[in-house]
Amino acid sequence: MPTGKASAPGTSPASAQRKPVRPPLSDAAVAELRAGDLVAITGVLYTARDAAHARLIAALDAGQPLPFDVKGQIIYYVGPTPPHPGEVIGSAGPTTGGRMDAYAPRLLALGLKGMIGKGYRNAAVKEALKVHKAIYFGAVGGAGAYLRKHIVKVEMIAYEELGTEAVRRLEVVDFPAIVINDCYGGDLYAAGQKQYQRA
Amino acid sequence: MRTIHVEEISGAVARLVVEANTVLGEDMLRSFDRALARESSPAGRSVLIMLQDNARISREEGAAYCQDTGFAIAFVELGSEVHIAGGTLQQAIDGGVRRGYTQGFLRASIVQDPLYGRKNTGDNTPAVVHIEQVPGDHLRITMMAKGGGCENRSQFKMLKPSDGLPGVMDFIVGCIANAGPDACPPLIAGVGIGGTFEKAALLSKQALLRELGSPNPDPKLDELEKQALERANKLGIGPQGYGGDTTALAVHIQTYPCHIASLPVAVTIECHAHRHKHVEL
Numbered sequence: 300m301p302t303g304k305a306s307a308p309g310t311s312p313a314s315a316q317r318k319p320v321r322p323p324l325s326d327a328a329v330a331e332l333r334a335g336d337l338v339a340i341t342g343v344l345y346t347a348r349d350a351a352h353a354r355l356i357a358a359l360d361a362g363q364p365l366p367f368d369v370k371g372q373i374i375y376y377v378g379p380t381p382p383h384p385g386e387v388i389g390s391a392g393p394t395t396g397g398r399m400d401a402y403a404p405r406l407l408a409l410g411l412k413g414m415i416g417k418g419y420r421n422a423a424v425k426e427a428l429k430v431h432k433a434i435y436f437g438a439v440g441g442a443g444a445y446l447r448k449h450i451v452k453v454e455m456i457a458y459e460e461l462g463t464e465a466v467r468r469l470e471v472v473d474f475p476a477i478v479i480n481d482c483y484g485g486d487l488y489a490a491g492q493k494q495y496q497r498a
Numbered sequence: 499m500r501t502i503h504v505e506e507i508s509g510a511v512a513r514l515v516v517e518a519n520t521v522l523g524e525d526m527l528r529s530f531d532r533a534l535a536r537e538s539s540p541a542g543r544s545v546l547i548m549l550q551d552n553a554r555i556s557r558e559e560g561a562a563y564c565q566d567t568g569f570a571i572a573f574v575e576l577g578s579e580v581h582i583a584g585g586t587l588q589q590a591i592d593g594g595v596r597r598g599y600t601q602g603f604l605r606a607s608i609v610q611d612p613l614y615g616r617k618n619t620g621d622n623t624p625a626v627v628h629i630e631q632v633p634g635d636h637l638r639i640t641m642m643a644k645g646g647g648c649e650n651r652s653q654f655k656m657l658k659p660s661d662g663l664p665g666v667m668d669f670i671v672g673c674i675a676n677a678g679p680d681a682c683p684p685l686i687a688g689v690g691i692g693g694t695f696e697k698a699a700l701l702s703k704q705a706l707l708r709e710l711g712s713p714n715p716d717p718k719l720d721e722l723e724k725q726a727l728e729r730a731n732k733l734g735i736g737p738q739g740y741g742g743d744t745t746a747l748a749v750h751i752q753t754y755p756c757h758i759a760s761l762p763v764a765v766t767i768e769c770h771a772h773r774h775k776h777v778e779l
């Protein structure tokens with residue numbers, strides 16, 4: 300039933316009724332998700348933001364393997380604060396996705412199935428989501444203290460010298476997010492603003 | 499003449515940056531309550547409730563409210579009867595930022611050179627320091643942690659004097675619309691009008707420091723702020739851009755005399771992680 304339209308955000312299920320998302324994601328799992336759907340992600344996420352993306356793409360340009368296989372995976376655009384003693388991670392909310400627009404289509408072509416961030420994506424990324432069947436999720440920007448409580452394990456994967464910008468493998472439980480852009484061209488930002496705009 | 503040693507200043511700044519990043523102001527918490535009372539979008543309401551939870555968790559657990567613990571900006575009122583001993587104010591404040599960010603588990607977000615290498619300084623220094631000399635023998639320091647995502651959406655424009663109030667209003671609301679979901683709404687717009695290019699930008703930052711929900715001391719500007727806020731909240735962008743009635747929490751305006759040829763307007767876009775604390779030494 301692809302319609303290319305986002306479901307009205309006002310009709311999204313309450314937090315108790317979030318759709319479960321369990322990476323790695325198949326095309327069929329991606330096809331089930333619509334812009335405006337509230338989801339709870341359980342499983343593995345990989346972190347990468349500006350500097351890590353530049354290195355991932357440089358590796359591809361040099362014909363080198365990536366530090367992790369992106370196929371079916373979700374990348375979380377985040378640069379966490381350092382953990383307090385006894386904790387696995389510090390505050391960990393999303394950063395602006397648009398800064399990764401230059402890199403995302405290349406990773407989506409390799410089978411990346413999801414990205415978590417906040418803010419607009421450009422036309423090339425939204426087209427790549429349709430072509431390669433993938434999702435752009437939004438997490439609540441600025442809710443870093445809250446979101447960190449859904450991260451249960453952290454492992455350093457690559458580029459440790461980048462500090463907060465290093466690539467880490469996270470294990471998350473019921474990580475709350477919302478579908479911003481789906482694989483049908485649905486766009487929560489456009490639909491939501493249209494619904495609530497007043498003259 | 500009163501002497502204050504840089505070490506005393508560094509210690510105070512270290513405490514301020516940690517407190518700013520972990521204890522959101524009461525005025526912000528009240529503004530979330532007001533927003534929730536009028537927000538009609540379910541997705542928007544769920545965001546506002548998460549922000550309230552986030553503020554509580556941050557305060558109770560001493561965890562940074564947002565992982566972007568900001569560029570450290572210092573606003574200093576330096577009494578004319580005060581002598582700083584042992585170094586400069588910049589050194590004193592950088593010392594405090596270094597200590598606060600490294601010992602307080604805050605993120606280092608500053609790169610040494612904007613163009614070449616972009617290597618992280620590792621301790622969130624240097625701070626941006628604004629000093630104003632005032633009468634008396636006190637030293638008042640306000641530390642703001644300014645997020646990068648919203649700062650990226652701040653704007654400046656040289657309007658023509660003939661553009662007048664309507665031009666200023668359109669520019670302010672346009673900046674909020676342009677900021678959109680990228681800047682983590684609900685937003686606060688700090689607006690500086692008048693002065694010169696750099697004065698207007700500084701005013702737009704200083705305007706953010708006024709207590710949220712308090713009226714502008716100038717009734718004309720207060721009315722202008724209310725009109726701008728009302729228009730911003732008709733944009734429909736809503737909390738996090740998911741659609742809703744709360745795109746902005748406040749518009750704060752400060753003005754300064756300006757040149758007969760000019761009407762400069764600067765808008766600092768601030769996210770809901772509006773973090774600042776002050777101390778008087």
